[in-house]
Amino acid sequence: MKPPAPSAEAPQVKALRCTSCAAPIELRAPDVTERVACSYCGSVLDARDPELAILQKFDRQVRYQPLIPLGRRGQVRGETMEAIGMQRRRVTVEGVNYEWSEYLLWNPYKGFRFLAEYNGHWNYIRTTKEQPKVKADSSGECCEYLGKTFRHFQTASASTVLVVGEFNWEVRVGETAKVTDFVCPPLILSREYLSSELTWSLGEYLSPESVWEAFKLPGHPRETTGVAPTQPWAYEERYQERKQLWPLACAAVFCLHVFFMLIVNAGTTAHSQHFTVSPGDVEKTKLTDVFELKGRTCDVSVRIGTNLQNSWAYFNMALINEETNVALDFGREVSFYDGHDSDGYWSEGDRNDECFLPSVPPGRYYLLMEPEPANVSVAWDVSIERDVTMHRHLFLALIVLCIPGFWLWYRRRSFEYQRWLESDHPMEPLVKFGGGDDDD
Amino acid sequence: MTKDRFYLAFAVAVMMLYLTAQLRGWTFTDVDEVKEVPRTVRDNPGSYRQHYAAHYHYIGGK
Numbered sequence: 487m488k489p490p491a492p493s494a495e496a497p498q499v500k501a502l503r504c505t506s507c508a509a510p511i512e513l514r515a516p517d518v519t520e521r522v523a524c525s526y527c528g529s530v531l532d533a534r535d536p537e538l539a540i541l542q543k544f545d546r547q548v549r550y551q552p553l554i555p556l557g558r559r560g561q562v563r564g565e566t567m568e569a570i571g572m573q574r575r576r577v578t579v580e581g582v583n584y585e586w587s588e589y590l591l592w593n594p595y596k597g598f599r600f601l602a603e604y605n606g607h608w609n610y611i612r613t614t615k616e617q618p619k620v621k622a623d624s625s626g627e628c629c630e631y632l633g634k635t636f637r638h639f640q641t642a643s644a645s646t647v648l649v650v651g652e653f654n655w656e657v658r659v660g661e662t663a664k665v666t667d668f669v670c671p672p673l674i675l676s677r678e679y680l681s682s683e684l685t686w687s688l689g690e691y692l693s694p695e696s697v698w699e700a701f702k703l704p705g706h707p708r709e710t711t712g713v714a715p716t717q718p719w720a721y722e723e724r725y726q727e728r729k730q731l732w733p734l735a736c737a738a739v740f741c742l743h744v745f746f747m748l749i750v751n752a753g754t755t756a757h758s759q760h761f762t763v764s765p766g767d768v769e770k771t772k773l774t775d776v777f778e779l780k781g782r783t784c785d786v787s788v789r790i791g792t793n794l795q796n797s798w799a800y801f802n803m804a805l806i807n808e809e810t811n812v813a814l815d816f817g818r819e820v821s822f823y824d825g826h827d828s829d830g831y832w833s834e835g836d837r838n839d840e841c842f843l844p845s846v847p848p849g850r851y852y853l854l855m856e857p858e859p860a861n862v863s864v865a866w867d868v869s870i871e872r873d874v875t876m877h878r879h880l881f882l883a884l885i886v887l888c889i890p891g892f893w894l895w896y897r898r899r900s901f902e903y904q905r906w907l908e909s910d911h912p913m914e915p916l917v918k919f920g921g922g923d924d925d926d
Numbered sequence: 927m928t929k930d931r932f933y934l935a936f937a938v939a940v941m942m943l944y945l946t947a948q949l950r951g952w953t954f955t956d957v958d959e960v961k962e963v964p965r966t967v968r969d970n971p972g973s974y975r976q977h978y979a980a981h982y983h984y985i986g987g988k
Contacts, residue, residue: 727930735937739944746948771971785951804974806963813960842953854971876953883944890933 505531505538513652514557514570515592521657523571523649525556530649530658542659553603553703554589556651560701562610562692567591567599569701571651577642577665584908590653598654601697602689606707607714608697609674611689618668618675618686626911629668629675631688636668636675639715639909644678671905672718691716713904725894732891736884743880751784751875762865763857771856776808779848779872786846787874788853791838792866794822798835800858805843808850814843842874 502511509526513519519533521541530542552572554560559568571590576583586604588611593599600611618631629636645662663680672691677684691714694707719725757777763770779786790801798821806813818841824833857864896916903913946952967974 724930728933731930731933731937735933735940738937739941742941742944743948751948769972771974773968773971782949783951784949785953804960804963806967811961811963811965813963815958815960816955841955843955843957844953845951852968854967854974856971856974873951876948878954879944879947879952883940886940887937890936 503538504529505540506543511538512557514568515594515652515654518592518654519570519652520655521649521653523651523653523657525650528648528650528659533652544659552587552589552650554601554697554701558701558703560697562591562599562601562697562700563690565593565596565599567593567596569601569651571649571653573646573650573653573657574648575644576647577644579642579908585647590651592652592654600687600689601692604714605712606694606710607717608692608694609689609714609716610692611674611676611687614675614686614688620677627666627668631675632673634670634673636670636673638911639667639669639674639906641666641910667715669715672716674716689716691718712907713901715905715909717905719898719901721894721897725898728891728894732887735887739880739883739887743875743877747875751873753787753871753874754780756780756786756870756872757853758867758869760865760867761855764863765861770860771854773855774853774868774870776850776852777870778850779846779870781848781873783845783847784873785876786843787840787869787871788818788843789838789840789869789871790818790820790866791869792820792822792864794820794837794864796823796825797821797862797864799862799864802856802858804854805846805851806854807847808852810849813854814846816841816843842876846872 502513503509504511504524504527506529507524507527509524511522511524511531513522513533516533521530522533522538523530528544529540531538532541552569554569554572556569556572559566568591569589570592573588573590574585575588576585578584584604586602589601589603591599591601598613602609602611614631616631618629618636620627620629622628627638629638642665643662644665646657646659649657649659661680663678665679666677668675668677674689674691676687676689678687694710697703698705698707756779757774759774761772763772786805788803788805792799798819800817800819802815802817804813804815818839820837820839821835822833822837823835824831826832851870853868853870855868857866899913899916903915906913963974
């Protein structure tokens with residue numbers, strides 16, 4: 487809405503008193519004001535009429551205290567603006583009324599702006615110079631403007647329920663406009679059809695604290711409720727950065743793992759030996775020959791390959807240091823079953839097993855093995871290897887690296903879910919509880 | 927330089943932990959350390975009594 491050019495003859499207002507209730511009325515922009523609403527009785531008067539003809543009158547006293555007092559000046563986005571009017575507007579969606587305030591701001595050099603307030607959230611709005619391009623996408627309409635794509639948020643009929651102060655259009659209580667909002671946070675594009683007039687406006691989210699500071703309002707702004715359509719997420723920048731850092735961190739861990747696998751923990755077989763045990767054996771506990779684990783403290787792999795067939799065996803084992811007489815006791819179970827049934831061949835378990843002993847210092851060792859049960863007949867090969875790369879560490883590191891990014895993603899999604907909750911396109915919740923039909 | 931210093935520090939910490947785990951040979955195997963194993967075990971292995979009690983007998987198969 488462009489500010490109209492100053493008329494050749496400024497309208498002469500003879501009486502600056504409300505024609506309905508005689509309350510004082512101050513016209514701050516007399517050259518451009520078309521309607522003025524009395525802040526005491528709510529009557530809407532024709533500002534162009536020297537006699538201030540009453541256009542709308544209300545039986546009851548209407549008093550509404552705007553958050554920004556009319557006549558107050560403030561510095562918003564580098565522009566000094568004066569609040570000259572305020573209207574309350576309402577949309578009704580599925581029987582629920584949603585109301586917000588729109589403050590008309592005026593600067594004789596900059597023209598008109600609006601400040602819209604809803605649930606404690608603020609948007610600074612101006613009419614657009616060009617008409618945005620409206621396109622259809624998978625979710626309905628969208629807009630392109632200033633190189634950005636604005637998604638359709640809501641289409642509703644907005645009616646004016648209260649007016650206070652001055653307006654540069656023929657405002658009426660009860661007038662209804664079809665309003666369509668498109669958002670690209672922190673920006674909003676609004677398309678408004680009022681009578682036969684089409685208006686496009688571009689708004690930007692303002693924090694409540696910045697509005698309070700701009701107009702030097704007393705106290706603190708009220709708490710915001712919910713997430714506004716244009717409210718930016720406080721951690722958006724951090725989320726985008728983390729999205730870039732995460733694959734780099736994973737790649738770094740992966741490269742480290744390959745380095746370990748190929749060079750540092752290349753794996754060296756320290757000893758291997760074959761054993762058999764039968765039910766008739768007097769001594770079932772077997773010992774390997776003494777072997778040496780060289781180098782640094784590292785993990786040791788003990789691999790067992792058996793000939794079990796439809797049977798199981800439990801190996802009680804101990805890796806004993808011949809010099810220090812310190813033993814690492816552990817146990818491993820091996821079982822293998824197979825057969826044929828109506829579905830064909832099946833098998834369960836594995837004849838082979840491998841376990842990793844942690845932080846074994848270098849030295850001379852032997853491995854003690856005692857298979858159970860006592861009546862088992864089994865032959866097995868045991869192989870001891872040191873400096874084995876643990877692949878599980880890589881997977882764990884990758885999972886842990888994902889956690890902070892996943893947490894931010896979840897927070898962001900929750901924020902967006904709240905944002906779109908009151909729109910025409912609400913998001914699906916991540917987790918649904920209940921559901922299903924009740925059987926009567 | 928990234929502003930997400932928390933994640934940078936977190937990633938470095940995870941990598942240091944990974945490096946330490948690989949270099950020191952940390953694993954998840956449950957072992958019991960027993961000190962002062964008698965030297966006579968080499969001559970009489972059956973005399974060694976396992977301290978590892980946290981095992982169970984599994985009987986599998988169809």
